[in-house]
Structure formats: structure tokens, C-alpha cells
Amino acid sequence: MKMYYKQGYQKKNTQEKIIGLAGNPNVGKSTIFNELTGLKQHTGNWTGKTVENAYGYYGYHDTNYKIYDLPGTYSLITHSKEEEHARDFICFDHYDAIIVVCDALCLERNLNLVLQILEVTDQVVVCVNLLDEAKKRGIEIDLEQLSTELQVPVIGTCARDKIGLNELVKQIEEMGKTPIKESIQTKYKEQIEDAIVKVENHLTPFFPKNLSTRFFALKMIENDQDILNRLEEVTNFRLEAHPALSSIIIEQREQLKQSGILYHFLKNDTAKTIIHHAETICQKVVHNPQSNMKKHQTLEKILKSPWTGIPIMLAFLFLIFWITMVGANYPSQLLFQFFSWLEQWLRYGFELFSFPSWITGIMIDGAYQTVTWVISVMLPPMAIFFPLFTLLEDFGLLPRIAFQLDKQFAKCKACGKQALTMCMGFGCNAVGVTGTRIIDSPRERLIAIITNNFVPCNGRFPTMVSIITMFFVGFRPGLQNSISNALILTGIILFGILMTLIVSNGLSNTILKGMPSSFVLELPPFRKPQIGKVLIHSLFNRTLFVLGRAITVALPAGIVIWLLTNLTIDGVSIIQICADFIDPFARMIGLDGVILMAFILGFPANEIVVPIMIMIYLSKTSMTDISNLSLLKQILVDNGWTITTAICTILFSLLHFPCSTTCLTIKKETGSLKWMLFTILLTTSIAIMTCFIISHLLNLFI
Amino acid sequence: MGYFTSHSFFYTYNKLDKMKLGESMTLDELSVGESAIVKKIETDDNMTRRFIDIGLVEGTKVTSLYRSYLKDPTAYFIRGAVIALRKKDAKKIYIIRGNHEDVL
Ligand SMILES: Nc1nc2c(ncn2[C@@H]2O[C@H](COP(=O)(O)OP(=O)(O)OP(=O)(O)O)[C@@H](O)[C@H]2O)c(=O)[nH]1
Numbered sequence: 165m166k167m168y169y170k171q172g173y174q175k176k177n178t179q180e181k182i183i184g185l186a187g188n189p190n191v192g193k194s195t196i197f198n199e200l201t202g203l204k205q206h207t208g209n210w211t212g213k214t215v216e217n218a219y220g221y222y223g224y225h226d227t228n229y230k231i232y233d234l235p236g237t238y239s240l241i242t243h244s245k246e247e248e249h250a251r252d253f254i255c256f257d258h259y260d261a262i263i264v265v266c267d268a269l270c271l272e273r274n275l276n277l278v279l280q281i282l283e284v285t286d287q288v289v290v291c292v293n294l295l296d297e298a299k300k301r302g303i304e305i306d307l308e309q310l311s312t313e314l315q316v317p318v319i320g321t322c323a324r325d326k327i328g329l330n331e332l333v334k335q336i337e338e339m340g341k342t343p344i345k346e347s348i349q350t351k352y353k354e355q356i357e358d359a360i361v362k363v364e365n366h367l368t369p370f371f372p373k374n375l376s377t378r379f380f381a382l383k384m385i386e387n388d389q390d391i392l393n394r395l396e397e398v399t400n401f402r403l404e405a406h407p408a409l410s411s412i413i414i415e416q417r418e419q420l421k422q423s424g425i426l427y428h429f430l431k432n433d434t435a436k437t438i439i440h441h442a443e444t445i446c447q448k449v450v451h452n453p454q455s456n457m458k459k460h461q462t463l464e465k466i467l468k469s470p471w472t473g474i475p476i477m478l479a480f481l482f483l484i485f486w487i488t489m490v491g492a493n494y495p496s497q498l499l500f501q502f503f504s505w506l507e508q509w510l511r512y513g514f515e516l517f518s519f520p521s522w523i524t525g526i527m528i529d530g531a532y533q534t535v536t537w538v539i540s541v542m543l544p545p546m547a548i549f550f551p552l553f554t555l556l557e558d559f560g561l562l563p564r565i566a567f568q569l570d571k572q573f574a575k576c577k578a579c580g581k582q583a584l585t586m587c588m589g590f591g592c593n594a595v596g597v598t599g600t601r602i603i604d605s606p607r608e609r610l611i612a613i614i615t616n617n618f619v620p621c622n623g624r625f626p627t628m629v630s631i632i633t634m635f636f637v638g639f640r641p642g643l644q645n646s647i648s649n650a651l652i653l654t655g656i657i658l659f660g661i662l663m664t665l666i667v668s669n670g671l672s673n674t675i676l677k678g679m680p681s682s683f684v685l686e687l688p689p690f691r692k693p694q695i696g697k698v699l700i701h702s703l704f705n706r707t708l709f710v711l712g713r714a715i716t717v718a719l720p721a722g723i724v725i726w727l728l729t730n731l732t733i734d735g736v737s738i739i740q741i742c743a744d745f746i747d748p749f750a751r752m753i754g755l756d757g758v759i760l761m762a763f764i765l766g767f768p769a770n771e772i773v774v775p776i777m778i779m780i781y782l783s784k785t786s787m788t789d790i791s792n793l794s795l796l797k798q799i800l801v802d803n804g805w806t807i808t809t810a811i812c813t814i815l816f817s818l819l820h821f822p823c824s825t826t827c828l829t830i831k832k833e834t835g836s837l838k839w840m841l842f843t844i845l846l847t848t849s850i851a852i853m854t855c856f857i858i859s860h861l862l863n864l865f866i
Numbered sequence: 867m868g869y870f871t872s873h874s875f876f877y878t879y880n881k882l883d884k885m886k887l888g889e890s891m892t893l894d895e896l897s898v899g900e901s902a903i904v905k906k907i908e909t910d911d912n913m914t915r916r917f918i919d920i921g922l923v924e925g926t927k928v929t930s931l932y933r934s935y936l937k938d939p940t941a942y943f944i945r946g947a948v949i950a951l952r953k954k955d956a957k958k959i960y961i962i963r964g965n966h967e968d969v970l
């Protein structure tokens with residue numbers, strides 16, 4: 165289908181307009197955004213995928229449209245961090261239009277938000293998305309009627325198939341040209357309307373022109389501190405500065421009280437009126453609303469049963485790991501071989517130009533080897549794991565995991581949505597930490613932030629995979645080996661989950677005391693993932709991500725570490741001196757000085773931990789070239805590695821302090837250095853204790 | 867009882883065990899597959915707001931769909947969406963049970 169708009173910023177265009185994409189969570193806002201702008205915002209079949217505003221451009225005729233993808237929100241009264249972003253944009257920002265995206269499957273609830281937004285602005289286009297799914301369930305929506313009811317334009321779309329987007333874009337252009345009609349307003353009880361009008365009349369003369377007087381008059385009567393504070397921040401408007409207005413508000417509250425309406429409860433009262441208004445509209449607009457859920461529940465039935473639910477989820481986890489390990493093995497070997505072949509030629513070239521040996525050292529032993537290690541070890545597993553994971557995410561499995569595990573988290577006085585943020589942690593702990601914004605209660609959110617690190621991220625997961633491959637089952641191919649590899653990995657991940665629960669519980673009973681707060685989780689319908697698109701897109705994404713990290717982090721780190729291993733004092737390298745110094749302590753927890761040193765130096769990025777180890781070990785031998793994992797194993801074994809060392813290294817990697825990026829994110833999200841330091845301290849002591857216990861236990865038996 | 871059609875009344879009547887039709891109870895007591903109308907919500911302000919967000923107010927029809935494998939939380943069908951609520955929270959929602967065989 166031909167699209168009439170152009171994705172991205174169009175240089176030749178003369179005007180610029182600003183558009184916001186608002187709506188309930190998981191209705192396809194990011195999907196529409198991506199289609200319009202050509203950007204790649206993450207989408208996923210669960211509520212709370214987008215937690216930060218993002219913007220992009222598309223061009224249509226002679227105008228550039230700057231479009232904001234807002235986090236999903238159920239209402240303008242916010243509970244959690246990410247909803248605040250959306251509310252602030254809608255209530256306070258300057259924009260030319262807001263597209264309110266609605267889910268056709270539950271239009272009624274979505275209309276709530278539409279009606280609330282219509283109180284704030286008339287510049288609204290309603291976009292009813294997911295029409296394909298509605299059709300499949302026999303739900304019919306009369307869009308024209310809806311437009312008449314709301315007095316704003318309504319466009320039906322199916323964003324995934326790009327249907328309706330042309331009309332949407334056209335409609336937005338139209339809005340800029342014709343004067344905007346006044347939209348429908350929800351009418352409250354007469355007394356409330358009276359009060360609003362009185363306050364509004366006094367407010368209008370000095371209130372900022374672009375803000376809705378009706379909306380803020382109501383908020384003032386309701387005494388919605390949250391939004392009034394925000395108003396002050398944005399516009400410097402303080403109620404206290406207008407005594408006349410304040411006294412009118414108080415007078416109106418008194419009036420309301422006489423007719424039995426307390427202003428404390430006004431908020432809920434008005435919200436309910438809106439809900440009923442939405443209900444009335446829906447009765448006229450939606451035909452055959454879905455009342456039968458039977459058809460869609462076979463899978464849920466399987467998942468919910470104790471005998472099938474948990475085993476199936478574990479099997480999923482195991483299967484993903486198994487495919488990852490089996491699939492990554494061969495490409496990894498190929499990459500190793502290729503890079504070592506290339507290395508010979510590079511060395512040859514360097515010799516040809518007779519570069520001094522330190523240049524060869526920095527460039528090849530330092531930079532080149534670290535970068536190629538990161539690529540050969542990290543890339544294949546990640547390029548397999550992530551597309552699979554994204555498929556499950558798109559399918560809608562993540563909220564089900566949160567649903568099934570919630571009881572466990574509730575027992576630890578934490579929130580089931582923590583499971584969702586843990587899933588994000590697999591990609592990157594920093595993303596997981598940001599993702600905790602979907603958790604309402606600050607206490608539970610902190611717990612989720614502190615424990616997120618117990619899920620191995622992109623940088624640690626492949627390290628574990630390679631150590632497991634080297635030390636536990638060996639390299640012999642074969643079904644049995646790969647299965648036991650995957651089982652061990654599953655065990656380690658489960659151990660991480662167990663630690664998360666234990667630590668969450670510990671925190672809830674000590675410094676983060678409190679009761680579990682409430683929990684409202686939406687379970688979206690299972691959706692058939694767009695397999696081809698997801699696979700290619702996330703493969704591409706992850707490859708870029710890993711390669712990007714290899715260049716930006718591993719390359720400089722490789723150079724620095726090489727210098728540290730080769731600058732010597734009395735014939736011993738600086739790094740060796742440090743390693744020797746911490747060696748006795750490291751041995752107590754089943755590691756050695758070099759491993760611990762590598763973890764410390766790996767603070768900027770977990771990817772470089774193993775390359776650092778190798779470099780230090782290698783600086784003691786004459787061998788420089790590692791063309792495959794079995795050679796590497798030989799080096800490790802020569803340096804005293806045993807199975808205990810391997811286990812402790814994996815455990816330490818799983819539990820130790822978060823990487824620098826994650827730490828900074830923790831600081832940003834909690835707004836305090838204290839929590840960041842606390843997280844580092846806590847995770848590290850847990851890692852040390854666990855390794856200490858495990859290594860001593862193992863030494864008893866081995 | 868404007869909520870229930872005569873057909874579903876008989877249906878319920880035949881199935882009635884110890885609980886009477888229209889008996890008041892809390893949402894967590896609603897068995898899987900049954901529907902009810904919310905009569906009253908007694909919870910703190912924050913939670914009330916969350917409920918209002920998802921359209922769960924007095925007069926809303928709720929159907930219990932399924933429980934998690936540990937029996938808590940439970941998924942409910944509310945205004946076209948499937949929403950999971952914990953038992954603790956569902957306890958604060960008073961309902962009048964009715965049985966709509968068209969729901970499950
Ligand atoms: N069948 C169908 N699925 C769609 C359509 N539009 C979006 N989806 C799917 O709906 C899910 C949610 O889409 P997102 O774009 O992530 O939703 P969002 O509104 O940005 O969600 P939050 O960021 O959580 O607020 C994804 O799995 C999409 O693939 C559509 O028109 N038809």
C-alpha cells in the first residue's frame with residue numbers, strides 16, 4: 165500500500181507542527197509511531213513497554229510533524245512515574261494535536277481517557293486501533309457515530325498492517341487548516357458544574373491562554389495537589405498568590421458540601437461520571453461487544469494449572485537456552501577461527517611495516533583481541549536469544565509470567581510487575597532499572613531496582629554460557645551435552661530468581677519495611693507475533709548493539725588493560741601486583757586474584773571481564789593466539805582453574821555489583837547516590853558470601 | 867433485579883447451592899466462571915483510583931476468569947479487558963452475584 169507521508173525529517177519542508185500520541189497502555193502507540201517516523205521504538209505485547217517520551221519526525225506535504233510517543237496511561241490522574249510524563253505532556257505542553265489511540269477491544273475503557281483529555285484540549289484526533297482483532301471477535305464499531313458523539317475526528321486503524329495511517333495523517337493536516345470545533349464535554353452534576361463555572365470565570369483573566377480553564381478550575385476545587393504543584397512549576401501560577409480566587413474556591417467547596425458533595429471525594433465522583441459517560445457513548449457505538457471470553461482461553465487454562473503452568477514456563481526457559489547454546493556454538497567457533505586467521509595476517513602486516521612491538525601489543529593483543537573476543541563470544545548467543553525472547557514478548561507471555569509469579573513476590577512483600585522488569589534485565593540491567601517505573605509503590609520499585617542485577621544481562625549471560633561450555637560438559641557435540649549445558653544455565657538463572665526473592669524479602673523486612681501495595685495488572689490477549697519481522701528486526705538490533713558495545717567499550721578497555729598488564733615495576737606488571745595483593749582474599753571465595761581483578765576492572769562493562777582475565781593470564785605465557793574455546797580452557801586450567809573456580813566465577817558474575825551504566829541509571833531513577841552505593845554494597849556482599857559458602861561446600865566434596 | 871434476565875435467573879436457580887442469588891459477598895469469593903455486579907468498593911483512595919482507571923466502579927459487571935496456579939491473583943473480565951487482581955484487593959470489592967451463562 166502506498167503511504168503518502170514521508171518518514172523522518174524532511175529538509176525542504178517549511179513548517180513544523182507538534183503532535184502527541186497518547187492512550188492507554190498496550191494499544192499500539194509505539195507501533196503507530198514507528199510506522200510514521202520510521203524509527204524503531206520498542207513495542208511489546210504488555211502494558212508499560214514505553215516508559216519515556218520519545219520523538220521523531222514525519223513529513224506530509226510542506227510540513228514536518230514532530231511526533232511524541234508517550235508512555236501509556238489509564239487516566240490523567242497519575243500513580244506511577246511513567247504516567248506522569250504522559251500527563252505533563254497532555255496538560256502542559258504546547259502541541260498542535262493529540263492523537264488518542266484506543267483499543268477497539270475495550271473501547272469503553274479507552275474512552276475514559278479520551279473524555280478526560282477532551283477536558284484539557286479540543287485538538288484531538290481519536291484513533292481506534294486494533295480493528296483487525298476486533299473484527300476477528302465480531303466486535304463492530306461505528307466510527308462515524310463515535311465522531312458525532314465526541315465531536316472530534318475519529319480514524320480507524322490497524323497499525324501493524326499500516327491500514328488507516330494515511331487517513332490519520334490527512335486528518336491531522338486538516339486540523340491545522342480548519343478552526344477546531346468545540347468537542348463534547350462530560351457534564352457533571354449541576355452543583356459541580358455551577359462551581360466550575362464560578363471558579364472558571366475568576367480564573368480566565370489571568371490564567372495562561374493555552375491551558376484549559378475548565379480542567380484546572382475543577383482540579384482547584386478538587387484540591388489535586390499533584391497537578392497544582394506541576395502547574396506552579398510550569399507556569400509559576402500559584403493559588404496562594406490570588407486570595408480572591410482562593411476564597412471563591414473555598415466558598416464553592418462549602419456550597420458543594422451543603423448539597424452533600426465533599427471536595428475530597430469530588431475526584432472520584434467526577435471520574436465515575438466520566439466512566440458512565442463513556443458507557444453511554446459505547447452503547448450507541450459498539451455493536452456486539454465482546455462478552456464471551458471462552459474461545460481465547462485454552463492457553464490460559466494450560467498455564468494456570470499447577471501441574472502444567474510452571475513446568476511449561478520452565479520448559480520455555482530451558483528451550484530458549486538450549487536453542488541459544490546449540491545455535492551459538494558453531495557460529496562462535498567460526499568467528500573465532502576467522503578472527504584468528506585475520507590476526508595472523510595483521511601481525512604479518514605489522515611486522516612488514518616494522519612497527520615497534522608496543523604498537524603491535526596495544527593494537528593486536530590489546531584492542532583487537534578484546535574486541536574480537538567480545539564479538540565471537542557475545543554476538544552469536546545474543547543474536548539468537550533476543551529474537552526468541554522478543555517473539556515471546558510479542559506473543560504476550562511476559563504479563564502471564566508476572567501473573568503466575570505474583571503470589572511469590574507478594575509473599576516477599578514486593579510487586580509481581582517486578583517479574584516484567586527482570587525480563588527487561590536480560591537485555592540490559594539499566595533498561596530493567598528504568599522499566600521499574602511501571603511499579604506504583606516507591607518502596608516496591610526500590611526493591612525491584614536493587615535486585616534487578618540478579619538477572620544476567622547481555623554482557624554477563626554469554627560469559628556464563630562460555631564458561632559452562634568450557635568446564636561442565638566439554639565441547640563434544642551431541643544432544644546430551646547440549647541438554648545438560650542448557651539445564652545448568654537454567655539452574656543458574658533460577659538461582660538468580662531465587663536470590664531476587666530472598667533479597668526482596670530481606671529488604672521488605674528490614675530497611676524497606678512495609679506491606680505489599682495493591683496490584684492491578686492487565687493481561688492483554690495473546691497476539692500472533694509477526695515472526696519474520698520480529699526475528700529480523702531484533703536480530704539486526706542486537707547485532708548492532710553488541711557490535712556497538714564492542715567498539716565503544718571493549719576497544720578502549722582493551723588498550724588500557726594491555727597497558728596495565730605490560731607496564732611493569734621491577735619486572736612485574738601493575739595489574740599483576742594488584743592481583744597478587746587481593747589474591748588471598750579472592751581465594752577465600754573460590755576465585756583468584758586475577759579473576760577478582762578482572763571483575764573490578766570490568767566495572768565499566770561486564771563484557772570485558774573474561775578478556776581481561778585472559779590478557780593477564782596470557783601475559784605470563786608465551787602463547788598469544790586463542791583460536792577457540794578449548795585452547796582458552798587450557799590456559800585457564802594451567803592457571804589453576806578447577807570446576808569450583810568456574811562455579812564461583814559464574815556465581816560472582818551473577819550476583820556482583822552492577823556495571824557502571826546500571827549504577828548511574830540507579831542513581832538517576834532513585835534520585836540518590838545513597839541507593840546506588842547501597843546496591844553496590846549489598847550485591848557485592850551477597851556475591852562474596854555466596855561464593856564463600858559454595859566454594860567451601862564444594863571443596864568438601866571435590 | 868434489573869441486572870439479570872429471566873433466563874439466567876433460572877439457570878442460576880437450578881445451580882444454586884448454599885449461596886442465594888443476589889447474595890452480597892466480596893469479589894474474591896466469586897467462583898471462576900461466575901459474574902457479578904459491583905455494589906460497593908471500600909478501599910483506600912489510591913486503590914480506588916486504580917480501580918476507577920480500569921473502569922471498576924459501582925454497577926460494573928465483573929466476571930471471574932481464572933486463577934493463577936497458586937490461586938492468587940485472579941484474572942477478571944472487566945469492561946472488555948482482562949485484569950489481574952490480588953485476593954487482598956478483591957476482598958474490598960462488594961458484589962452482588964449473578965450468573966450470566968453467556969459469559970462463560
Ligand atoms: N493485531 C494487531 N496488533 C497490533 C496492532 N497495533 C499494535 N499491535 C500490537 O500490539 C502490541 C502493543 O503495541 P505497542 O505499540 O508496543 O503499544 P504501546 O501503546 O506503545 O504500549 P505501551 O508502550 O506499553 O503503552 C504489540 O504487540 C503490537 O505488535 C494492530 O493494528 N493489530
Ligand SMILES: [Mg+2]
Nearest residue numbers: 193194213214
Ligand atoms: Mg509504547
